[in-house]
Amino acid sequence: MEVNETNRPLTEDQTNVSETLVPTVEETTDNxxxxxxxxxxxxxxxxxxxxxxxxxxxxxxxxxxxxxxxxxxxxxxxxxxxxxxxxxxxxxxxxxxxxxxxxxxxxxxxxxxxxxxxxxxxxxxxxxxxxxxxxxxxxxxxxxxxxxxxxxxxxxxxxxxxxxxxxxxxxxxxxxxxxxxxxxxxxxxxxxxxxxNNEFREYDFKKNLELKTRICEAAEKLAEEPDVISAFHQLQKLHQEFREIGPVAKEMRENIWARFKAASTAVNKRHQQHFEDLKEQEQNNLDQKTVICEIAEAMEYDKFTTFTDWEDKTQEILALQAKWKTIGYAPQKMNLKIFERFRAACDEFFKRKAEFFKNVKENMSLNLEKKKELCEKAEALKDSTNWKETADILTKLQKEWKTIGPVQKKYSDAVWKRFIGACDYFFEQKAKATSSQRSEELENLSKKEAVLKQIEELEKTEVYDETVGDKIKSLISEWNSIGFVPFKDKDRLYKEFRTLVDKIFDKANLSAAEKKLNTYKSGLSKETNLYKEREKLVRIYERIKNEIKTYENNLGFLSSSSKKGNSLVNEISRKIEKLKNDLELTQKKIEAIDETMKE
Structure with a gap:
């Protein structure tokens, strides 16, 4: 005989347990x-x-x-x-x-x-x-x-x-x-x-008790089932089977139901705890994904100005994407939204990166042309021997090079080698030339300082006669024959030399013309462009001669009987005399250049 015990009206406790076995709509759909x-x-x-x-x-x-x-x-x-x-x-x-x-x-x-x-x-x-x-x-x-x-x-x-x-x-x-x-x-x-009869009823009750006991054992084993969702659904089937089995002996009814209820409660608690843990984990996942979104959205694009900047940040974005994949689902109502937020931040980054590289590529051709122009300028100067001026220009070109942006990689090495090759060639030649020049300048410095010491001793002479004049002229001539000295000593030496020579000229009571001539001679040296200077003096000499001739011709037209004419004749005569003195001084300057050029 089979009697369905659960066909009886449920008690208050039984009703509550039954309700806990079925999840709410929210519980089953949200997850x-x-x-x-x-x-x-x-x-x-x-x-x-x-x-x-x-x-x-x-x-x-x-x-x-x-x-x-x-x-x-x-x-x-x-x-x-x-x-x-x-x-x-x-x-x-x-x-x-x-x-x-x-x-x-x-x-x-x-x-x-x-x-x-x-x-x-x-x-x-x-x-x-x-x-x-x-x-x-x-x-x-x-x-x-x-x-x-x-x-x-x-x-x-x-x-x-x-x-x-x-x-x-x-x-x-x-x-x-x-x-x-x-x-x-x-x-x-x-x-x-x-x-x-009792035997028949007991047999039926015993049979039903065995079946319900097996169901209780199966429900109790579900507490150890790793998959709590599967355990919950299996429990629902056990409840259906429990209901379909007939009654047990009256004294066993409450016990068997209490056992099944306890097993059901354990499974239901695990099921409920699973969803609570899942919700907590999903919220934690949402928090982690939100932080990742904030990092991706906080990119300071205006500070990314080089390839290295963008490459470094690209690696950061890729690392964030890799981290994102290791994080589980967020709550269902937020899962798609947080994904779209992160994807939008990544799309924005790669869009900005593409724009940067597009602009860089457009500027690279212009940068290449600018660098080629600098190469041409450097190459045009590499054979120059005007060391200082050329070195300054090349230094400026190198500074300008640094301000120009990058060029395509396939041209970068070649154009740089071309430019630096021209610069290096010039500075190598300059180093070779200035090393020997430096030694010569130091030797000349010693020579001029020796001449200065002789002039200092001559300046201390108490009695000035013709021998003093000859000596000073000889020392001036020797001074002029000495070549370049280091640039930093040039002005100091000349100032000392000029001061001592002027003192000697003043003590010797030399004429103004002689002082000018001696001063001029002291300024002559191999440093001077003598050919150019001589041509200039020759032009001056011819001009003075022409002026003298003009004034002398004009004297013939003036009437000596006129008072006004006498005054003008005297003025012209003085000018002619001055011009003759200037002509003589110019002639002596030309002769001094000729003597210097012979040395």
Missing amino acids: VKYEPKQTKEEVILRLKEINKNACEADKQEIDLLKQTFYKLHKAEQEANKKAFIESGGDAGSFTPSPDPMEAEMKSVLSEIKEKRNSMIAALEKEKEENLQKKMDILEKMKNLTDLSEDAGKNYNEFKALQQEWNEIKLIPANKINEIWKTYQLYTEKFYDMLKL
């Missing part, structure tokens, strides 16, 4: 995970897969796929509009192009909806029919309970009705509790009326 779709094609492909078994489709997944499609669709339209505007179009006149994939997506959704509606309608019809069947069974059970004298005789018929009842599954949800209570009422009433 469903779907693989994110990146393209419209992927969305449509998944919808087509769902359409193959539309009756078992998850409406939440369908809604999410539809939402994802329109986000991608909107992003595509915005990109098309941006491209239209950038190509010169007016934003107000932009018309989105029809999307053939949208029509395909709607068609698949329509098919799914139609199938699901048909399924729901059929299911509702089936539930109503099942309800009527169960109502008919309840009516028959009621009739059997009224025949108390024939309860034993009607036992098999009652068992058949129970079997038929259990085979009928779905009925309208709002009728479940009511009809179930009625069923349990008639079942309990029928069994209470049974006047079976």
Whole structure:
């Protein structure tokens, strides 16, 4: 004999336990995970897969796929509009192009909806029919309970009705509790009326106890099941089996139910704790992903001015992306949003990087031309022997080179070697020339300092006669014959020399012309461009001669009897005399140059 113990009305404790075994809608849907779709094609492909078994489709997944499609669709339209505007179009006149994939997506959704509606309608019809069947069974059970004298005789018929009842599954949800209570009422009433012998009842109770004990053991093992979700669903099946097994002996009923309830509670607690832990982990994942987004969004693009800057930051972005992949899901309502936020930050970085390299590439050709111009300038100066001036120019060119941006790598080495090669060649030649020149200048410095000492001794002479004049002229001539000295000593030496010579000239009471001539001679040296200086003096000499001739001719036209004429004649005579003195001094200067050139 099989008696369904759970057909009896549930106690208050039993009702509470039963409710904890079924998760709420929020608990079951908030934690469903779907693989994110990146393209419209992927969305449509998944919808087509769902359409193959539309009756078992998850409406939440369908809604999410539809939402994802329109986000991608909107992003595509915005990109098309941006491209239209950038190509010169007016934003107000932009018309989105029809999307053939949208029509395909709607068609698949329509098919799914139609199938699901048909399924729901059929299911509702089936539930109503099942309800009527169960109502008919309840009516028959009621009739059997009224025949108390024939309860034993009607036992098999009652068992058949129970079997038929259990085979009928779905009925309208709002009728479940009511009809179930009625069923349990008639079942309990029928069994209470049974006047079976003790052996038969004990056998039936013992058999049911064994079955329920096995179910309890199975439920207790579920507490160790690694997959808590699977354990929870297995427990639901065990509850269904527990309900379908008949009663046990009255004294065992509470104990066996308490054991099964305790095992169920353990599984349910693990199930609930799993989702609480999952929510906590998802929130932690969201926090980590938010930090990654903030790092990616905080890039200071205006400070990235070199290839190295961008390369370093690219490695940072790639590291953030790698870290992102190691972090699990965020809460479902935020998972897609936080991903789109991070992707937007990454897209912005690589967009800015592409713009930088595009601008750099455009400037590289211009930079190459600028560097080629500097190469040409350096090459034009590399053979120059005007050491100081050329060195200054090349130094400026090198500074200018540093201000020019990079060129393409395939030209970089070649153009640099060309430029630095010209510069190095000049400075190598300069080093060779100035090293020997430096030695010569130091030797000349010693010679001139020796001459200065002789002039100092001569300046101390108390009595000046013709020998002093000859000596000073000789020392001046020797001074002029000495070549270059180091540039830093040049002015100091000449100042000392000029001061001493002037003192000697003053003490010797030499004429102004002689002083000028001696001064001029002291300034002559191999440093002077003697040919150019001689040509200038020759021109001066010829000019003075012409002026003298002109003044002498003018004297013949003046009347000596006129007072005014006498005054003018005297003035012209003085000018002629002065010019003759200048002519003589110029002639002596020319002779001094000739003597210097012979040395």
